[in-house]
Amino acid sequence: MRRAFIAILCSLTTCGISAELRSSGLIATGSRWETPYQVIETSEPGPTIVLTGGVHGDEPAGARAAEQICEWPLIRGRLIVIPRANVPALKAGKRLIPGVKTGERDLNRNFPRAGSEGGTRGALAAHLWDFVAAQHPDWLIDLHEGYDFHRLQPGSVGSSIIDCNSDATDAAAPVMLSTVNATIADPQRWFVNLSLPVEGSLARAAAEQLGASAMIVETTSRDQPLSLRTRQHRIMVHQLLLRLGMVSQGSEAAIIPPPSPGPRVAIFDDKGAGGGGPPLMEATLRELPGSIAWRVGAEDVRQGALERFDLAIFPGGSGSSQAKALGERGRHAVRRFVEQGGGYVGICAGAYLSASNYDWSLAFSNQRTFADMREIPGKGMKSMWYRGPSSLVTMELSDAGKQIFGDHPGEIQVRYHNGPIVPPMLPNESPTYEVLAWFRSEVSHYEPQEGTMTDTPAMISTRHGKGRVLAISPHPEASKALRPMLAKGMAWAARN
Ligand SMILES: [Zn+2]
Incomplete structure (x- = not known):
């Protein structure tokens, strides 16, 4: 009715x-x-x-x-x-x-x-x-x-x-x-x-x-x-x-999610989003009854589709490819969406996208990523983002993290696959983000990476305008047991 x-x-x-x-x-x-x-x-x-x-x-x-x-x-x-x-x-x-x-x-x-x-x-x-x-x-x-x-x-x-x-x-x-x-x-x-x-x-x-x-x-x-x-x-x-004169001239072939009791979530699945990410995001959102999860592509974003959602999720894959697919207009649309109160959850690639150290990144906070080029003896110049194949690491929630994700005491095992590692702040700056979880172990592939991951942020949050941003380096969605926790984070970030 x-x-x-x-x-x-x-x-x-x-x-x-x-x-x-x-x-x-x-x-x-x-x-x-x-x-x-x-x-x-x-x-x-x-x-x-x-x-x-x-x-x-x-x-x-x-x-x-x-x-x-x-x-x-x-x-x-x-x-x-x-x-x-x-x-x-x-x-x-x-x-x-x-x-x-x-x-x-x-x-x-x-x-x-x-x-x-x-x-x-x-x-x-x-x-x-x-x-x-x-x-x-x-x-x-x-x-x-x-x-x-x-x-x-x-x-x-x-x-x-x-x-x-x-x-x-x-x-x-x-x-x-x-x-x-x-x-x-x-x-x-x-x-x-x-x-x-x-x-x-x-x-x-x-x-x-x-x-x-x-x-x-x-x-x-x-x-x-x-x-x-x-x-x-x-x-x-x-x-x-x-x-047939059934829709009005000038209307577009738009995505309009219906009103729903839970958050209306746009999952980016275009170039730069790995094939496995969006289905795992949908599996995670099943933990939020009443939520709607629809896929969006770069052209949808450029045409303003996000405005009709409460949360945008950028999953794993390649942050630079996602940024390139969105183009400047798409990236501007994502930033404006968050400014106006929409939520952003970036996982692995999506967390790179939300960082501040690339010309293509969304710069929601001053989070940088340790991904510069280093000379590796006998191997030449190598980018430090690559740490090897997917593996399990541990992380621990901060007090701020427990407010959002619930009390998960001790170390949590989570899958990691070359997500962003946040280097220490420069002496004259302080973070414009809050750390929600810390890595408590590490993986490395090149010698300069050793000792750079343990005790650095695994999950951070920040605000941009009226909206909330959650940037997650590892892949909690890959573990069934961690999906309810991740879903709490999504609910927190969503427009409310
Ligand atoms: Zn058919």
Whole structure:
């Protein structure tokens, strides 16, 4: 009820013509197929669109994008979204439905085929089809992902729009393609137009059985972060909704996290973020009930996406690469976000990014990092950031750290992988940060590193404008046992 009220207010004040009503429900309630749907209805007549994601469980971008598109203000027509059509497969991270008989495993082959007697195959397709048919959709858009770019590897449908050759889809697809392709520098990664969706697919069935204008929109998972793939889905769907007059001109394909009882968290997953970091951040945030964790990329940050979140997390990887991906505009946006009260948690690479000694660093405090070049006899000039492969070290919370992370007495074992080591302050300066934990052991690879890590800061905090910053050199997220502690730090840093 509260949600519907907020939506109506929002829509009335932004466009002044159409009231918007939001409702939600469940398909296949109580069964293992149970999945939520959202309906966004306006008082202004217009098309009915059914948008689906997560039909294949190993194609997460479609599910994420559908979830995000649910939050857009609508000015005309009716949008029905099923973000997670195939919950068992999504949970397993697999394309096929787990635990069903051969011939029914691929959900996107289980919908009614033209000219055949049979209807749907399997219980999940039956539930979904009943629901979709009852909406009488004018359009059906099904979001998927391919394993490779179609222009590079024609065996994959990655980066394509596969439409049903109706007049309406033939007119819309080129506009959707040119809009998304304008954001892609490499022509080999451009989206292409294909037809028709495969027999038994939801899109094909919607076109043939329901007369809907239907298309499958495919991004490519290869070498592209999840944030970029969801962004491409959003851009294409947004362009379609714009053509249909359902979203306002000048609006962008934005990420708008819904109101939530816990912090709304943006996890940076673009260039410079290691592949393992973002999933471990999501695992950590499951310790904060009611929090929302969405991935963002450099372009999202540059376009001001962080402003709508309470916390930004920059995970492990390469600090300089993250900085380069963000560019000056992105780094400025991160600093402004924190100035205005947003939280920042930087882990390993993200802690380098938050430091002050590089021309690309965010300089939230006067924390420097011991990473200069030294002459190593017989080896030449070597940078001191490298201390060898990932290993376990110990750290100990300070009193200030215990205020934030809770009382963890004694030494805590934590994984370390070349995170920043903070050198001593110069005689004429004092730290503009507070030490939350100290390293109590060390690793080193080169002789000048010996004795430079033990008893130096492992975790620090600082304030920047109205916001809080947490910079963590090791990887507490890598240990399941330390995730509840790290989650407390995230909750502390988040805007509140
Ligand atoms: Zn698929």
